[in-house]
Amino acid sequence: MTTIHTLGYPRIGAQRELKFALEACWRGETDVAALEACGARLRTANWQRQQNAGLTRVTVGDFSFYDPMLDHARMFGATPARFGELGNRLDAVFALARGTPSQPALDMTKWFDTNYHYLVPEIEADTPFRLDASVLLAAVREAQALGHAPKPVLIGPLSFLYLSRSATPGHGLLARAAELAECYASLLAELAGLGVEWVQIDEPILALELPADWLAAFAPVYAHLAAQGPKRLLATYFDSVSAHADVILKLPIDGLHLDLVRAPAQVQAFLPRLPAHWVLSAGIVDGRNVWRCDLDAALAVLQPLHARLGDRLWLAPSCSLLHVPLTLQQETRLDVELRNWLAFADEKLAELAVLARALDHGADAVAAELAVARAACQSRQHSPRVQVNAVRERVAAIRPEMARRASPYARRAPAQRKRFQLPLLPTTTIGSFPQTPAIRALRAAWKRRELGELAYLGGVREAIADAIARQEALGFDVLVHGEAERNDMVEFFADKLCGFAFTEHAWVQSYGSRCVKPPLIFGDVWRPEAMTVDTARYAQSLTAKPVKGMLTGPVTMLQWSFVRDDLPREAVLKQLALAIRAEVLDLEAAGIGIIQIDEPAFREGLPLKESAWRAALAAAVQAFGLAAGGVADETQIHTHMCYSEFNTVLPAIAAMDADVITIETSRSNMALLDAFGEFEYPNEIGPGVYDIHSPRIPSEADMLHLLERACSVVPVGRLWVNPDCGLKTRGWPETEAALAAMVRAAHAMRARLAEHISAPASEPVSA
Incomplete structure (x- = not known):
């Protein structure tokens, strides 16, 4: 019989139980015991869902109270000495993830090309790896006690090292591979002692173009693991690994998982030489998107593999289902036709079950299920809702000059300085202010139609006026309206654009307790009317200082949505860019002189x-240029980017030609800014001096230290002062305390640099 399994499962719960339990614990309303009890309930429910779907082995180790990379760092003792001795307590997770009064949190960045953030382990040269697998082993016993056969999932030793950061300058992490492999071997031995038959070892870095020394390390590292049971399934995903087939096929493993959604052709590089005892896990259902699988097309791929491999063919999603919502069953208000086009995590397991039955018993055994899937795919393909001819015509009419500003930055900058008359080191924030319970209640009542349009608008305007007043009192130079009316930076705009659809409960974890509900791009995208102009005009009327118009950029709109798969992504990106461009031009016409187009993705x-x-x-770059390129020289375009590795794409970021870019730099002590300095980034830059993802309130001295670093790298005349990111998730008391310290730090630095104001703008000024 064909085995079906999953590489990982959503862990937040159908009602985001993990999010609320975490936040209650952090607020001190509940204790760690209550949080751990919530985790046990979620694991039990997830395993039962997998068993109900026909999985013979449930996945263990994919559940985390914050992040699996962090869990692995703790399991192998790879935690920074600056946090002291943390042990394996759950509160240690939160110290590393959220920081302490004396220590900033671990750095955070994106997991490959997904919108999931992982915490970057800091590994020091003199910190020995020490195995403490008590948490994972307890989960294995927990699953066994419930009658399940567990398949633990591990982040592979080389992927763990490659995705970590050396905390010791000049120390290469690859040198620690053999030592870490010994810990993994001990872990495998402990799992074998519990009767575990299979373990999944994820090595997603194999989908990269790896340096030769890292690729060469696979053979000796996996040789360390060869003597220890259980059987080892090497899991790869997100792209083809066929370039590394020669290395992979020589590894002492027992099975290989391939992503046949992102890279279906790669199976041909392995199939002719697949060792006789290996299983091949075919990632045939899309673990990254929400559209129903074309079961006929999937069977066409699987049947030749099944004929050759028989029971050695396993079926799985292409990757962990962490990246999709849990279940479609709660979406009772979703348009019926559109709902039929979708499959979330539960439905994807059901699709795998249908495919397995078709392979084992023939297509006739599942004729009804195949017919339903076929009808849904055909409905989506031929629906008149998905294509708008006028949108296609506008995209076809795009001209190259539309994607760039009329004048270069060197000509625009003097015009903007004359218009805004900002001081040295101008202060601003990224856009959002705390979403208080009152604001959330207001928005919820309006959404439930318990509140009229005028009453809702009045409440939003009260919040905007409050945000403007607070910023005036703090002494900010460029203000924001605070985004009280916005639930999410993508969903807010998607709700006002045609071609998007929305769910009620389709939450996906972004990091820790942070969940997002990505909209669905199912058709051509266009803007029927202005989206933010009235709000921006009102906010600007409350102050003589400039207020930024706040927009989400086309790349982020695309990346943070579930995107249609029946049109090239570049075509969808152009549609989004034209929609944002129309809004930019309307904001400019309304007198908004500074417009921020966020592109964190x-x-x-x-x-x-x-x-x-x-x-x-x-x-x-073209999409950003299309969005921003139509404005006058005097209009200042900002963009914001955060929590990603930008060093290698700086030429493209410079080509975006935003007048001001704000970036996340506080967790890394301005390390990212060094790259901007070495690159000689030509425009203005605001390196974040305040980590908003941590409850820790930085002092004026902390931020002054970061500003000193910034002034030594970037010409002072091109520096801005701002937090790392928006402040939506923080509370007002901590926000005002941190922002007041930030403004004081900026004023102190201005005073310190007063004698250098006349220094040439092309030269960094030493603090």
């Missing part, structure tokens, strides 16, 4: 293989 959507970056970056 600019880097994360790149192909995994660097050789494919050029075309993708060109498309992203």
Whole structure:
């Protein structure tokens, strides 16, 4: 019989139980015991869902109270000495993830090209790896006690090292591979002692164009693991690993998982030489998107594999189902036709079950299920809702000059300085202010139609006026309206654009307790009317200082949505860019002089293989240019990027030609800014001096230290002062305390640099 399994499962719960339990614990309303009890209930429910779907082995180790990379760092003792001795307590997770009064949290970045953030382990040269697998082993016993056969999932030793950061300058992490492999071997021995038959070892870095020394390390590292049971399934995903087939096929493993959604052709590089005892796990159902699987097309791929491999063919999603919502069953208000086009995590397991039965018993055994899937796919393909001819015509009419500003930055900058008269080191924030319970209640009542339009608008305007007043009192130079009316930076705009649809409960974890509900791009995208102009005009009327118009950029709109798969992504990106462009021009016409087009996802959507970056970056730069390129020289365009590895794409970021870019730099002590300095980034830049993802309130001295670093790297005349990111998730008391310290730090630095105001703008000024 064909085995079906999953590489991982959503862990937040159908009602986001994990999110609320975490936040209650952090607020001190519940204790760690209550949080752990919530985790046990979620694991039990997830395993039961998998068993109900026909999985013979449930996945263990995919559940985490914050992040699996962090869990692995703790399991192998790879935690920074600056946090002291943390042990394996759950509160240690939160110290590392959220920081302490004396220590900033671990750095955070995106997991490959997804919107999931992982915490980056800091590994020091003199910190020995020490195995403490008590948490994982307890989960295995927990699953066994419930009658399940557990399949533990581990992040592979080389992927763990590659995705970590050396905390010791000049120390290469690859040198620690053999030592870490010994810990993994001990862990496998302990799992074998519990009767575990299979373990899944994820090595997603194999989808990258790996350096030769890292690729060469696979053979000796996996040789360390060969003597220890259980059987080892090497899991790869997100792209083809066929370039590394010679290395992979020589590894002492017992099975291989391939992503046949992102890279269906790669199976041909392995199938002729697949060792006789290996299983092949075919990732045939899309673990990254929400559209129903074309079961006929999937069977066409699987049947030849099944004829050759028989029971050695396993079926799985292409990757962990962490990246999709849990279940479609709760979406009772979703348009019926559109709902029939979708499959979330539960439905994807059901699709795998249908495919397995078709392979084992023939297509006739599942004729009814195949017919339903076929009808849904045909409905989506031929629906008149998905294509708008006027949108296609506007995209076809795009001219190259539309994607760039009329004048270069060197000509625009003096015009903007004359218009805004800002001081040295101008202060601003990224856009959002705390979403208080009152604001959330207001928005919820309006959404439930318990509140009229005028009453809702009045409540929003009260929040905007409050945000403007607080910023005036704090002494900010460029203000924001605070985004009280916005639930999410993508969903808010998607709700006002045609071609998007929305769910009620389709939450996906972004990091920790942070969940997002990505909209669905099912058809051509266009803007029927202005989206933010009235709000921006009102906010600007409350102050003589400039107030930024706040928009989400086309790349981020694309990357943070579930995107249609029946049209090239570049075509969808152009549609989004034209929609944002129309809004930018309307804001300018309304007198808004500074417009921020956020692109935090600019880097994360790149192909995994660097050789494919050029075309993708060109498309992203063009999209931003289309959105921003139509305004006058005096209009200042800002963009914001955060929590991603931007060092390698700086030429493309410079080509975006935003007048001001704000970036996340506080967790890394301005390390990212060094790259901007070495690159000699030509425009203005605001390196974040305040980590908003941690409850820790930085002092004026902390931020002054970061500003000193910034002034030593970037010409002072081109520096801005701002937090790392928006402040939506924080509370007002901590926000005002941190922002007041930030403004004081900026004023102190201005005073310190007063004698250098006349220094040439092309030269960094030492603090």
